[in-house]
Amino acid sequence: MGSMFSPLTKNIGIDLGTCTTQVFVEGRGIVMSEPSILATDERNRKTIAVGHAAEQLLAKSPETVKIHRPLLNGVIADYNVTRTMLGYLLSKCVRSVQRLRIMVGVPAAASNVEKRAVMEAIFQAGAKEAYLIETAAAAAIGAGLPVYDPVGNMVIDIGGGTTNIAIISLGGIVLSRSIHLGSLDFDDAIKEYIRQQYAIVTEDSTLEEMKIHNGSAVLPLEDRGYYFTGRGIDDGLQQEVGVKSSEIYRVMGKPLVKILDLAQDVLRETPPELAADIMERGIVLTGGGSMLHGMDQLFSQELGVPVVLAAEPELAVARGTGKALHDREKLGALIEGAERIYRRRF
Ligand SMILES: Nc1ncnc2c1ncn2[C@@H]1O[C@H](COP(=O)(O)OP(=O)(O)OP(=O)(O)O)[C@@H](O)[C@H]1O
Numbered sequence: 565m566g567s568m569f570s571p572l573t574k575n576i577g578i579d580l581g582t583c584t585t586q587v588f589v590e591g592r593g594i595v596m597s598e599p600s601i602l603a604t605d606e607r608n609r610k611t612i613a614v615g616h617a618a619e620q621l622l623a624k625s626p627e628t629v630k631i632h633r634p635l636l637n638g639v640i641a642d643y644n645v646t647r648t649m650l651g652y653l654l655s656k657c658v659r660s661v662q663r664l665r666i667m668v669g670v671p672a673a674a675s676n677v678e679k680r681a682v683m684e685a686i687f688q689a690g691a692k693e694a695y696l697i698e699t700a701a702a703a704a705i706g707a708g709l710p711v712y713d714p715v716g717n718m719v720i721d722i723g724g725g726t727t728n729i730a731i732i733s734l735g736g737i738v739l740s741r742s743i744h745l746g747s748l749d750f751d752d753a754i755k756e757y758i759r760q761q762y763a764i765v766t767e768d769s770t771l772e773e774m775k776i777h778n779g780s781a782v783l784p785l786e787d788r789g790y791y792f793t794g795r796g797i798d799d800g801l802q803q804e805v806g807v808k809s810s811e812i813y814r815v816m817g818k819p820l821v822k823i824l825d826l827a828q829d830v831l832r833e834t835p836p837e838l839a840a841d842i843m844e845r846g847i848v849l850t851g852g853g854s855m856l857h858g859m860d861q862l863f864s865q866e867l868g869v870p871v872v873l874a875a876e877p878e879l880a881v882a883r884g885t886g887k888a889l890h891d892r893e894k895l896g897a898l899i900e901g902a903e904r905i906y907r908r909r910f
Contacts, residue, residue: 573663576691577885579702580650580668580682582635582725582748583852585615586879587657588886594879595657602632602649614652623769637744638671638699638726639678640685650689666691667889667899669699669881671726671742679900695901697888699723699881700730700740703850705891706884707874711735712894715845716838720827720863721881722853724748727823729830731838736897739833743826747853749819750775754807757815759797762805766794774812775856781820782858782865784809816856824866831867846870850880 575590580600587596598615605612606628613621622631634645658664666686670679679696686694703721704711711717712735721728723746730740751771758764758771770792778790789806796803827847831839847869849860854877864871874880888895 573665573692574658575886575889576654576658576664576666577702577882577887577889578650578666578668578686579699579882579885580635580640580646581723581881582633582638582746583723584878585649585653586882587653588882589657590886590890594882596653597879597882598653600633600635600649602634602645602652604630604632606630611648611652614649636725637746638723638728638742639674640681643681643685646681647685647688650685654689664691665693665695665889667695667697667702667885667892667901669702669885670696671728672698672700672730672740673726673742673744693901695889695892695899697885697895697899698728698730698737698740699726699742700728701732701737701898702882702884702888703728703874703880704730704732704848704884705887706880706882707848707850707877709848716834716841717845718830718834718842718847720823720847720849720854721851722746722823722849722859723851723881724853727826727851727853729827731830731834731842733838733841735895738835738838739830741826741830743822745819745822746851747775747856750779750816750853750856753815753819754779754812757811758794758805758807761811762794762807763797764794764803764805765797766792770794774807775816778807778809778812779816780809780813780857781816781862782813784813784857820862824863827863827867831869843869846872848872848874850874850877852878 577588579586585600599619601618603613603618603621632645634642640646704719709717717732728742731738791806860871
């Protein structure tokens with residue numbers, strides 16, 4: 565493998581997320597974090613903006629612009645848009661002459677077809693070598709867990725559209741589960757509540773802000789109000805409403821319970837000697853969704869296990885994919901890879 569030593573080869577880890585795409589370049593760290601959004605001009609179907617720039621267009625919502633969110637529940641929903649978005653984002657991170665070796669995280673529940681689509685998108689975006697790793701394994705590595713040691717490590721990665729849970733030991737996955745449920749489902753639960761309770765509809769960005777600023781996974785000590793404007797369902801008029809933290813806490817309970825149930829199932833199925841390690845060493849939470857206020861406290865209370873939030877939890881998967889690429893010889897069982905044998909133009 566002479567190419568391994570080529571100075572032009574760049575190891576790149578990507579968290580191709582439902583909400584955010586993050587790029588880790590070996591030697592530089594996280595170089596990009598952009599919303600997984602692409603905008604096209606409807607008149608000629610051309611791409612006009614990607615990431616933050618596309619998000620800004622969304623706010624202005626001109627009629628000639630169509631906004632695409634090519635990922636759903638952690639997997640590719642629109643292949644062509646994903647390929648274009650990835651190619652564009654990568655072109656901003658690396659020089660075209662560089663030989664790219666790329667690793668991307670995929671949920672445990674991704675089908676072979678879904679995995680092939682990710683692999684193909686990586687090649688089409690310019691990679692010479694493409695690798696996949698389960699999202700939760702990448703998160704554990706990115707969070708700095710001792711995944712090679714003969715101890716049980718448990719990680720729960722709560723993203724926008726998926727939650728991935730894994731038990732890792734001796735450089736391999738002992739058990740992993742994923743569910744099509746994440747922090748976007750908290751937004752949906754709040755949206756539905758506001759619609760029913762106040763007969764108001766509001767922007768997705770407002771719902772997200774409400775969740776981040778006033779949401780809580782545990783009963784909030786201080787019941788603060790969040791004031792926002794929305795459009796009345798009956799009269800179409802703008803009106804201001806205040807929603808309390810305790811209301812937001814209550815409506816998020818349903819999706820939260822499903823994530824807790826999955827974590828409980830995983831713990832129940834974990835071999836006893838590894839379960840004992842986890843009871844002692846605790847569980848690590850990663851992913852943007854884990855940053856919800858009180859999430860670690862809730863998991864700890866309900867599972868009866870110490871729980872810690874990783875440092876910069878939203879970056880763990882991207883960091884982990886990059887680190888795993890560097891250690892890919894050691895992590896044979898954890899990753900799938902292929903070298904491009906044909907060249908197509910992006
Ligand atoms: N401080 C915060 N409190 C609560 N939620 C947050 C916070 N910060 C970010 N989030 C939520 O995290 C989610 C995005 O997390 P992340 O970037 O890990 O997901 P993703 O990787 O795009 O999704 P997936 O892994 O499901 O494909 C968003 O729904 C966002 O609202």
